[in-house]
Amino acid sequence: MIQRSINGVSIGAIGLGCMGMSWAYGTPDNAQSVAVLRRALELGVNHWDTADLYGSGENESLLSQILPEVRDQVFLATKFGNVYDRAMTSHQDLVEMNAPWIVDGTPEYAHKCIDRTLKRLGVDHVDLYYLHRVDARTPIEETVGAMAEMVKAGKVKALGLSEVSTATLKRANAVHPIAAVQNECSLWTRDFVDTVIPACQEMGIAFVPYSPLGRGFLTGQIKSVDDLIVSDGRRNHPRFAEENFAANMRIVETVRAVARRHDATPAQVAIAWTLSLGDHVAPIPGTKRVKYLEENAVAASLSLTDADVAELNSITPASGPRYLETAMAHTNR
Numbered sequence: 001m002i003q004r005s006i007n008g009v010s011i012g013a014i015g016l017g018c019m020g021m022s023w024a025y026g027t028p029d030n031a032q033s034v035a036v037l038r039r040a041l042e043l044g045v046n047h048w049d050t051a052d053l054y055g056s057g058e059n060e061s062l063l064s065q066i067l068p069e070v071r072d073q074v075f076l077a078t079k080f081g082n083v084y085d086r087a088m089t090s091h092q093d094l095v096e097m098n099a100p101w102i103v104d105g106t107p108e109y110a111h112k113c114i115d116r117t118l119k120r121l122g123v124d125h126v127d128l129y130y131l132h133r134v135d136a137r138t139p140i141e142e143t144v145g146a147m148a149e150m151v152k153a154g155k156v157k158a159l160g161l162s163e164v165s166t167a168t169l170k171r172a173n174a175v176h177p178i179a180a181v182q183n184e185c186s187l188w189t190r191d192f193v194d195t196v197i198p199a200c201q202e203m204g205i206a207f208v209p210y211s212p213l214g215r216g217f218l219t220g221q222i223k224s225v226d227d228l229i230v231s232d233g234r235r236n237h238p239r240f241a242e243e244n245f246a247a248n249m250r251i252v253e254t255v256r257a258v259a260r261r262h263d264a265t266p267a268q269v270a271i272a273w274t275l276s277l278g279d280h281v282a283p284i285p286g287t288k289r290v291k292y293l294e295e296n297a298v299a300a301s302l303s304l305t306d307a308d309v310a311e312l313n314s315i316t317p318a319s320g321p322r323y324l325e326t327a328m329a330h331t332n333r
């Protein structure tokens with residue numbers, strides 16, 4: 001596995017998004033997910049990404065089933081800031097958006113979260129602690145100031161921000177070095193390619209593209225929204241909605257054409273494209289299946305040509321926003 005670096009630590013270029021193991025996508029299967037985590041380490045996929053939000057702590061608890069045995073082999077990243085115990089707590093809440101999405105970046109809440117997270121994970125520190133969303137009512141300097149205290153206390157090794165603009169990143173970085181930015185980025189979400197991604201490179205900060213497979217859409221395996229179970233959170237995503245689905249399938253056709261030339265899969269091409277964005281880019285495709293994990297890991301050795309990248313970069317923008325407006329309101333634009 002080729003390597004990337006976050007906070008001076010060498011990690012597998014392809015990480016593992018753990019969210020879907022417990023929340024939002026399909027039916028959780030903990031035994032299968034633990035098998036994925038074990039196989040991930042055999043493949044060098046040692047950058048694991050979770051959050052307190054995912055299943056209201058269930059995803060962190062799932063990781064705790066294996067962490068005691070493998071803690072020193074894992075670069076462990078988690079997040080706080082989305083108020084998980086008063087917000088969307090079930091798949092159904094997520095689908096119906098029937099609970100408010102609250103963001104809290106106050107120092108008091110931050111300190112409470114890290115202690116609960118360490119307890120749930122069963123570890124004494126995390127390698128990377130992200131603010132999941134910027135709290136519009138709390139100056140970023142205050143939130144990052146609190147996060148810096150966690151570094152001092154040894155609870156956290158490095159700090160990250162998720163869904164952040166370059167301007168906010170610079171303000172935060174002036175308070176304490178930011179090691180990584182995690183924003184949505186994939187062939188159908190290229191919003192940060194000319195902004196936050198080069199800014200991170202200049203500032204020596206890793207960029208972690210989340211949902212690099214377009215929440216599974218770019219793999220071509222989802223043929224219709226009816227392929228998703230009724231409680232699947234993607235039913236709430238505008239790009240999966242009936243009015244946008246067919247138009248977005250045209251994106252998959254281009255990805256598939258590039259994949260054919262390399263005897264690869266669309267998933268591998270989508271991941272390889274994110275890696276082509278720079279040596280500071282470390283994607284975290286999500287899966288709860290060993291088969292997909294193994295397939296995705298191979299993307300680290302897929303070399304796209306300049307012509308492939310140009311063709312992929314010319315893909316028509318996706319039809320539909322990447323989130324509903326209620327969720328877009330919490331992105332730091």
Ligand SMILES: NC(=O)c1ccc[n+]([C@@H]2O[C@H](COP(=O)([O-])OP(=O)(O)OC[C@H]3O[C@@H](n4cnc5c(N)ncnc54)[C@H](OP(=O)(O)O)[C@@H]3O)[C@@H](O)[C@H]2O)c1
Binds near residue numbers: 216
């Ligand atoms: N910071 C944030 O706000 C934020 C937001 C969203 C996600 N994230 C993080 O980013 C990670 C990845 O994003 P994501 O899970 O939203 O989306 P993703 O990685 O773009 O796609 C995940 C979906 O693709 C499917 N999949 C994975 N590999 C596949 C393959 N080779 N062939 C066919 N299907 C495949 C998975 O299926 P199965 O589930 O069946 O395996 C899952 O449904 C998350 O797990 C989470 O850690 C962060």
